[in-house]
Amino acid sequence: MQYYLAFDAGTGSGRAVLFDQSGAEVGAVGQEWWHKSDPRYPGSMDFDTQGNWDILARCCRELIAKTGVDPKDIKAVSATAMREAFVLHDASGAEIWACANVDARADAEVRGLKADHPGLEADIYALSGQTYALGALPRLIWLRTHMPQIFDSARSLTMLSDWVLYRLSGELTSEPSNAGTTGLIGLTDRAPLDAALETAGLPADLLPRSVSTGEVIGHVHSLAAEMTGLAAGTLVVAGGGDCQTGALGLGVVNEGDCAVLGGTFWQQVVNVPLSLRDPTMNLRINPHVVPGLNQAEAISFFTGAVMRWFRDAFGQGKSYTELEAASKSVPAGAYGIIPIFSDVMRYGEWFHAAPSLLNLSINPETSGPEAIFRALQENAAIVAQRNLQAVFELSGNCPDRIVFAGGASKSSHWSQILADVTGIPVITPKVKEATAQGCAIAAATGAGLFASLTEGGRAWSELEAEFTPNAQFKPLYDEAGARWERAYAVQRDLVTSNITTSMWQAPGT
Incomplete structure (x- = not known):
């Protein structure tokens, strides 16, 4: 039996996941992590390259021990990661600075760019599908101002998926599905967009040699083998951004295909042609790992993180499974509770209201943990439905099904809620960790198991369950969504009035 290993450097955890040649998940080991803010710089979110590499390497060692697989039978390894996060390397390749995905320290830099170059953001969006909200350009200008020694020493920029592969092979590369989220390609x-790099005073060759997902870039070197337990010489294959590899793992490889990936963040994606842009700049457009396709994407912020917060703060020691089991007795609509967490995607003016729960009563039966838990699940689906509708209207396509994956899709109850809220059948895959599976498909393609990524995505994607919308709930959820929309607008106004503090806001908003 041959095996393929995926590293996943996500927002909330680092993991190693192993698949066999049939696409079956053999085992997974992960560890939750979070990213520290530098108290000197509001909005900052640093990424600890050494500490987090140690976590990933340990996960790999434990995975190999847990599964009993001979490392020599692992034919190839690849990596996927949260997008937008990047690492800067000096001339020797050493990491000198890194930030996580929603780092928002560059507020003044965004304001300066908008004032000094009023048309630049729209020009960058037209070429890259990205705004300043999560892009690399403002952060790089911030470094030039606040950490000039690091800025002057920077010779290469890698995304976290590229960085993991650098740690394994010593090869500095740039894969477009993830690098595209910088707004620099x-x-x-x-x-590379030379004009954007020139604005920051950066060389055009800051991005290393470009490689395609599924392309062999090198081999596991001896030090990485010692740390991870992998065999030296194992093929190292280019991976990609987590959302795009997740779509690949789900077999979302054709134009018009649609998926919701439910993790720390929820991503709603539809495959679109290369020419499509959003004139409102509300949606982002990213390169897909599949050649010839892009993805229109909307993001629900911190959806999984909110569930973790609720479990830890109010779950009274209960697991997600126990909380959900209790919440099933709560009727649809969750007694009118209105959660205020993620807004719909507003990529050009992106900020969120203060985390809140509205319309609570003092009756513990209607506003206790069970009711709030169900309200949070329903609200995640309501925000996803509104984001998806924006993508459908832009693309002109409404799919006949939504593929739902990620940790949230392990819940059949949540899957049914998503179907009921959207009014579209929801399909869940057999392998719920689609992001890692798509990454393993890239590794397997590089090792020659598949002739193309598309072939691999179709071969390994296996759907397990279908959830048919219950038509009687659609009017109820439409009305709940309308109330949420009106309430959220008021809560955003409280933020702009400096009465409450945004859950997260993009720099410059």
Whole structure:
């Protein structure tokens, strides 16, 4: 039997996941992590390259021990990661600075860019599908101002998926599906945007050699083998951004295909042609790992993180499973509770209201943990439905099904809620960890098991269950969504009035 290993450097955890040649998950080991803010710099979110590499390496060692697989039978390894996060390397390749995905320290830099270059953001969006909200350009200008020694020493920029592979192989590379989220490369040609780099005073070759998902970039070197337990010489294959590899793992490889990936963040994606842009700049457009396709994407912020917060703060020691089991007795609509957490996607003016729960009563039966838990699940689906509708209207396509994956899709109850709220059948895959599976498909393609990523995605994606919308609930959820929308607008106004503090806001908003 041959095996393929995926590293996943996510927002909330680092993991190693092993698949066999049939696409079956053999085992997984992960560890939750979070990213520290530097108290000197509001909005900062640093990424600890050494500490987090140690976590990933340990997960790999434990996975190999847990599964009993001979490392020599692991034919290839790849990596996927949260997007937008990046690492800067000096001339020797050493990591000198890194940030996580929603780092928002560059507030003044965004304001300066908008004032000094009023048309630049729209120009960058037209070419890259990205705004300043999560892009690399403002952060790089921030470094030039606040950490000039690091800025002057930077010779290469890698995304976290590229960085994991660098740690394994010593090869500095740039894969477009993830690098595209920086706003520094084009959507059609996947080439660096020289004008954007010049604005920051950066060389055009800051991005290392470009590689395609599924391309062999090197081999596991001896030090990485010692740390991870992998065999030296194992093929190292280019991976990609977590959302795009997740779509690959789900077999979402054709134009018009749709998926919801339910993790720490929820991503709602639809495959679109290379030419599509959003004139409102509310949605982002990213390169897909599949050649010839992009993805229109909307993001629900911190959806999984909110569930973790609720479990830890109010769950009274109960697990997710126990909380959900208790919440099933709560009727649809959750007694009118209105959660205020993630807003719909507003990529050009992106900020969220203060975390809140509205319309609670003092009756513990209607506003206790069970009711709030169900309200949070329903609200996640309501925000996803509104985000998806925006993508459908932009693309002109409404799919006949939504593929739902990630940790949230392990819940059949949540899957049914998503179907009821959207009014579209929801399909869940047999392998719920689609992001890692798509990454393993990339590794397997590089090792020659598949002739193309598309072939691998179709071969390994296996759907397990279908959830048919219950039509009687659609009017109820539409009404709940309308109330949420009106309430959220008021809560956003409280933030802009400096009465409450945003859950997260993009720099410059």
